[in-house]
Amino acid sequence: MDTIRITLPDGSTQQVPRGSTAAEIARRISPRLAEEALVARVSPALGSADGEELVDLRRPLEQDSRLAILTEKDPPALEIFRHSAAHLLAAAVLELFPDVKLGVGPPIEYGFFYEFLRDQRFTPEDLERIEAKMRELAAQNIPNERKLLPKAEALELYRKWGQGFKCELVEEKANEPMVSFYTTGKFIDFCRGPHIPSTGRIRAFKLMNVAGAYWKGEEGNPQMQRIYGACFFTQAELDDYLHRLEEARRRDHRRLGPELDLFSIQEEAGPGLIFWHPKGGLVRKLMEDWLREELLRRGYQLVFTPHIMRLDLWKTSGHTNFYRENMFGPMEVEKADYQLKPMNCPGHILIYKSRLRSYRELPIRLAELGTVYRYERSGVLHGLLRVRGFTQDDAHIFCMPEQIESEIEACVDFAFALLRTFGFDRYEVELSARDPAHPESYAGTAEDWARAEGALVNTLERMKIPFKKMEGEAVFYGPKIDVKLVDAIGRPWQLTTVQFDFNLPLRFGLEYVGEDGGRHQPLMVHRALWGSIERFFGVLIEHYTGAFPVWLAPVQAEVLPVSEKFTDYARKVTDKLIAAGLRAHLDDRNEKVQAKIRDAQLQKVPYMLVVGGKEAQAGTVSVRHRSKGDFGPKPFDEFLADLRREVDARVTT
RNA sequence: GCCGAGGUAGCUCAGCUGGUAGAGCAGACGAUUCGUAAUCGUCAGGUCGCCGGUUCAAUCCCGGCCCUCGGCUCCA
Numbered sequence: 001m002d003t004i005r006i007t008l009p010d011g012s013t014q015q016v017p018r019g020s021t022a023a024e025i026a027r028r029i030s031p032r033l034a035e036e037a038l039v040a041r042v043s044p045a046l047g048s049a050d051g052e053e054l055v056d057l058r059r060p061l062e063q064d065s066r067l068a069i070l071t072e073k074d075p076p077a078l079e080i081f082r083h084s085a086a087h088l089l090a091a092a093v094l095e096l097f098p099d100v101k102l103g104v105g106p107p108i109e110y111g112f113f114y115e116f117l118r119d120q121r122f123t124p125e126d127l128e129r130i131e132a133k134m135r136e137l138a139a140q141n142i143p144n145e146r147k148l149l150p151k152a153e154a155l156e157l158y159r160k161w162g163q164g165f166k167c168e169l170v171e172e173k174a175n176e177p178m179v180s181f182y183t184t185g186k187f188i189d190f191c192r193g194p195h196i197p198s199t200g201r202i203r204a205f206k207l208m209n210v211a212g213a214y215w216k217g218e219e220g221n222p223q224m225q226r227i228y229g230a231c232f233f234t235q236a237e238l239d240d241y242l243h244r245l246e247e248a249r250r251r252d253h254r255r256l257g258p259e260l261d262l263f264s265i266q267e268e269a270g271p272g273l274i275f276w277h278p279k280g281g282l283v284r285k286l287m288e289d290w291l292r293e294e295l296l297r298r299g300y301q302l303v304f305t306p307h308i309m310r311l312d313l314w315k316t317s318g319h320t321n322f323y324r325e326n327m328f329g330p331m332e333v334e335k336a337d338y339q340l341k342p343m344n345c346p347g348h349i350l351i352y353k354s355r356l357r358s359y360r361e362l363p364i365r366l367a368e369l370g371t372v373y374r375y376e377r378s379g380v381l382h383g384l385l386r387v388r389g390f391t392q393d394d395a396h397i398f399c400m401p402e403q404i405e406s407e408i409e410a411c412v413d414f415a416f417a418l419l420r421t422f423g424f425d426r427y428e429v430e431l432s433a434r435d436p437a438h439p440e441s442y443a444g445t446a447e448d449w450a451r452a453e454g455a456l457v458n459t460l461e462r463m464k465i466p467f468k469k470m471e472g473e474a475v476f477y478g479p480k481i482d483v484k485l486v487d488a489i490g491r492p493w494q495l496t497t498v499q500f501d502f503n504l505p506l507r508f509g510l511e512y513v514g515e516d517g518g519r520h521q522p523l524m525v526h527r528a529l530w531g532s533i534e535r536f537f538g539v540l541i542e543h544y545t546g547a548f549p550v551w552l553a554p555v556q557a558e559v560l561p562v563s564e565k566f567t568d569y570a571r572k573v574t575d576k577l578i579a580a581g582l583r584a585h586l587d588d589r590n591e592k593v594q595a596k597i598r599d600a601q602l603q604k605v606p607y608m609l610v611v612g613g614k615e616a617q618a619g620t621v622s623v624r625h626r627s628k629g630d631f632g633p634k635p636f637d638e639f640l641a642d643l644r645r646e647v648d649a650r651v652t653t
Numbered sequence: 654g655c656c657g658a659g660g661u662a663g664c665u666c667a668g669c670u671g672g673u674a675g676a677g678c679a680g681a682c683g684a685u686u687c688g689u690a691a692u693c694g695u696c697a698g699g700u701c702g703c704c705g706g707u708u709c710a711a712u713c714c715c716g717g718c719c720c721u722c723g724g725c726u727c728c729a
Contacts, residue, residue: 121656121657121658122657124658208723209657209658209723209724210656210657210658210723210724211656211657211723211724211725212655212656212657212723212724212725213655213656213724213725213726214655214656214725214726217725217726218726219654219655219725219726223655223656223657223725224656224725225656225657226656226724226725228723228724254721254722258664259664265720265721267702267719267720267721270720271719271720271721325727326727326728372729374728374729376727376728377654377655377726377727378654378720379654379655379656379724379725379726379727380654380726380727380728381721382722385729386727386728386729387729390729392729394729494728494729495729496729497729528729530729531729532729534729535729536729560688560689562686562687562688563686563687563688564686564687565686565687566686590685590686591687591691591692592685592686592687592688592691592692593687593688593689594687594688594689594690594691594692595690595691595692596689596690597688597689597690597691598689598690598691599690599691600690601689601690602690608689610688610689612687612688613688614688622688622689624689629689630689
């Protein structure tokens with residue numbers, strides 16, 4: 001008999017008839033495995049993992065292969081599982097709304113979505129009905145079957161059915177004569193697969209919301225209704241995900257900001273513009289103090305530049321060509337156009353150009369907490385994280401080519417020091433290169449770009465920092481290194497950026513006199529570590545759930561007299577703390593201690609000092625910590641010294 | 654900018670498809686003088702996002718605009 005040889009992950013082999021399926025092999029191994037199997041991973045018997053692919057359990061195996069049968073224990077199976085859930089969603093929607101036009105339905109990070117075009121909108125009640133229908137179809141355990149059709153026949157099928165988007169997909173994606181389809185009951189979908197064998201296993205899911213999305217993500221295209229669902233192997237994992245969403249809501253800086261009186265956004269003033277209240281302003285001041293000191297220590301010089309400058313400057317820099325859609329419109333003053341600055345670089349360049357520079361001065365590192373204004377489309381604004389006016393901790397480094405790698409290294413090192421100081425210990429690094437397919441979106445020659453990208457790669461490799469290369473993510477004037485920090489609940493945030501620029505020095509004709517007495521062109525590095533103070537502050541609020549570490553807390557100790565009789569002693573304690581440079585506040589309201597504690601607790605004040613008769617007598621304070629609870633009485637001087645130490649050490653917990 | 658959902662007191666939210674609004678918390682005042690997450694009482698507080706229309710009458714219906722939220726696209 002014609003047999004093939006199957007090698008399993010444990011190294012054992014089986015001889016099976018040619019055309020056997022993974023499902024059959026699973027059954028031979030164990031009934032349990034057959035039951036749990038979701039999808040198969042096969043690769044040619046010999047050779048590398050290159051030919052590896054995921055296939056349906058029912059796909060016949062035609063040659064000697066290595067085979068792994070994937071179950072819920074194998075993470076790669078989750079994507080397939082979610083993709084099948086997307087098909088289940090589409091099948092349910094078609095049952096209830098047979099006239100919808102289908103778009104695409106891929107798995108996503110936490111589940112899946114499917115897009116539909118329909119005249120009426122899907123209401124929350126519709127979603128409930130759809131979810132119920134999905135559960136009904138899942139209970140019927142309908143098989144997901146793969147079919148092959150000639151391309152022409154496939155197009156004909158969709159044309160008759162009136163599924164124009166699907167025709168478009170078949171036209172574009174099918175480059176072989178036969179194209180694959182999957183059916184789930186009456187639902188038939190052009191799809192590469194693979195899928196799990198049947199719908200019965202899909203239980204732990206929940207339809208989340210419906211949102212508009214352009215067909216193929218392109219703005220000119222019709223807008224589909226995209227139904228999103230969360231989906232996991234088990235209910236426990238789904239619950240965990242929903243719990244994490246809840247946790248994220250609890251930390252939301254847009255809620256905590258006003259609650260803790262840190263900042264506000266005022267409709268009267270306009271969207272995307274931030275008002276820093278006294279407490280937020282104090283945190284910002286502390287952040288800035290740390291940064292300025294660190295900048296000076298690391299050889300930067302602090303500068304200040306105007307907020308509006310002649311439009312011509314922005315023509316020279318190339319912003320009017322490459323950045324116009326993010327700029328506020330120019331304003332006319334005495335017949336000249338002026339531009340509100342969207343970036344700080346031209347200002348720093350003018351300072352560089354203000355006199356002839358010698359190679360002996362380089363590198364010149366100009367730093368500014370520079371406030372910039374960018375026109376962001378209304379739909380993208382988001383609390384402190386995406387705004388129209390913000391302050392960058394910006395700096396531009398002018399240097400010679402042979403200094404570039406050490407400068408970039410110093411920037412990355414600075415960035416890591418900053419992350420540690422503010423309590424972040426996880427990060428991801430990305431290197432953004434240009435998109436070779438669209439050279440018109442970038443300034444400079446291909447050689448410049450290759451050299452610049454090389455310098456960034458060298459630096460990261462020398463520092464042994466793992467990174468992901470992202471093609472097409474570069475800014476118009478050069479490639480960049482971005483550092484994403486990962487917060488307390490595992491979310492990445494893009495903040496730090498270190499950008500290489502060989503373009504602006506050329507445009508502005510920057511030069512320095514070299515050792516040889518000749519004129520040379522310097523290179524430029526743009527870098528921002530927080531990125532924007534507003535954004536970083538937002539991330540900080542969420543990272544700490546508003547409970548800032550003591551060195552950053554707007555109020556470090558709230559003094560709570562037990563009754564009005566002890567206000568005098570409480571005031572003395574408060575004044576002494578303030579005189580020692582600490583941030584204390586006296587709660588002398590006519591309230592019970594319980595109420596004062598509750599309020600201080602809700603304001604996330606690190607230390608509450610309860611004082612009454614005993615304390616006044618002994619010169620102590622009863623210390624309560626916002627998360628560690630009651631510490632009991634402590635001599636006042638001792639508390640002050642402890643607090644001082646904690647602040648000076650910038651303890652981040 | 655686009656699609657969808659919203660906007661009622663400082664905050665969180667009620668308000669039965671039309672008869673100009675209510676609660677809790679916060680605030681002011683008074684009482685209470687209190688020991689580790691809310692003391693009691695009284696009072697005050699609203700062009701129901703803005704503008705226009707329909708109607709005897711609009712928080713409610715219609716149109717436009719502003720803002721917020723969830724996405725798309727874009728980004729520090």
